[in-house]
Amino acid sequence: MSETRAWGFTDDRGTAVEAVRAPVRVAAYVRAGAALLDLGVTPVAVYGSGHDGDVLDPVKAGRLEAAGVPYLGAGRALDEARLGASRPELIVDVTYDGKSAYAVDEGVAERVGAPVVALSVGNELTLGAIIGRFGELAAALGGSGSGSGGRGVSGSGAPAAEAAESLVSAEAVLRDVAARVDVSVLALSGAGAGQVHLARPQAWPELARLAELGVRLVDPGPGPGANWLTADWERVAALAPGLVLYDSRANAVVPTGTAAGGRVAPWNPETPPSAEAYAAFFLELAEALRA
Structure with missing residues (x-):
């Protein structure tokens, strides 16, 4: 990594993302965003998949609603203008096949100027490994692994060791x-x-x-x-x-x-x-x- 690229993360598709500093403004698929919130990183916005509706599914939301994280719609109904207005520096999605992001259209991500990282939630990894990978990403984004002490942190999660x-x-x-x-x-x-x-x-x-x-x-x-x-x-x-x-x-x-x-x-x-x-x-x- 060059001196001007001080931050980097490789996702579970093998895609490497580099930046001059750790991204602060993170948009995410609902499931990923709820996990990041638990891990000390509050997304600036979340979006759903093609299975989701016009409002945030409370079952999938975790503490996102309580933290005031806006929901931008799902699938083809994703509000691209609002996503762009949230000025994301990184978009976090999941992958089931290790090849493609599940919920976000990468063309949309490209148009709003944010790279995508996708973490596996498929059965090629154990549950422990999946949880561990989200912890690694949260740590890389400056999360404390808790609900306090990190950039963009909500104040609601449990410390990493306690969790x-x-x-x-x-x-x-x-x-x-x-x-x-x-x-x-x-x-x-x-x-x-x-x-x-x-x-x-x-x-x-x-x-x-x-x-x-x-x-x-x-x-x-x-x-x-x-x-x-x-x-x-x-x-x-x-x-x-x-x-x-x-x-x-x-x-x-x-x-x-x-x-x-x-x-x-x-x-x-x-x-x-x-x-x-x-x-x-x-x-x-x-x-x-x-x-």
Whole structure:
């Protein structure tokens, strides 16, 4: 790196971004922005994906709304003029395939003059590695790993060491509960009265981690689809899960207890990749398994 390029970061596509100083004004995809906020970096704006609507999905938002971070729309409805007016020096997105940014059109990013970094949230990395990569980016952007003490920091997150300890503690609680109960768990995303997408556990880093912790996840069985098997609700009944983890995002249909077979608990497939957020999810799941 040259002397005039004092800051740099290589994303999970292998794309290297360099600047004369660490970017201060960061725009981000909602999921990435919520994680950065947990890690001490407050975005100047966030945007959604093609699955999102005109307003910020509160399930995906984390503390973004409370921090006053503006939402600029999603997909083709992204307000490019407002994005440009926010004067981003960097745009942070995610990637599922290690090749392309998931939610932002890189042509839009180019027109507003901001480079894009995309961090992997796909199953080629473990959940721990995903959380670690977001921590590395936050540290590179001057975040303290907490909600205080860094540039553009909100004052609401937990210190990095405390958050990491909370995740370790939550995993221990969940491991203990999973060992004591005999409950099969099926993760799914409702698509309507006649259709449901059933998650393949090993395709999702957080579900794979749950399995490592002893949660008895149900595989939906053979059929097309790498991440989801699309089926009807009768398939759910046939699998007879003891607990259904349902996709709680705004674009998904919340199942009734009857359709899901009884016990249900929320699951956000786009939980912010921070130790703090996953610790909360694991503790919530432990309570659901105990019920």
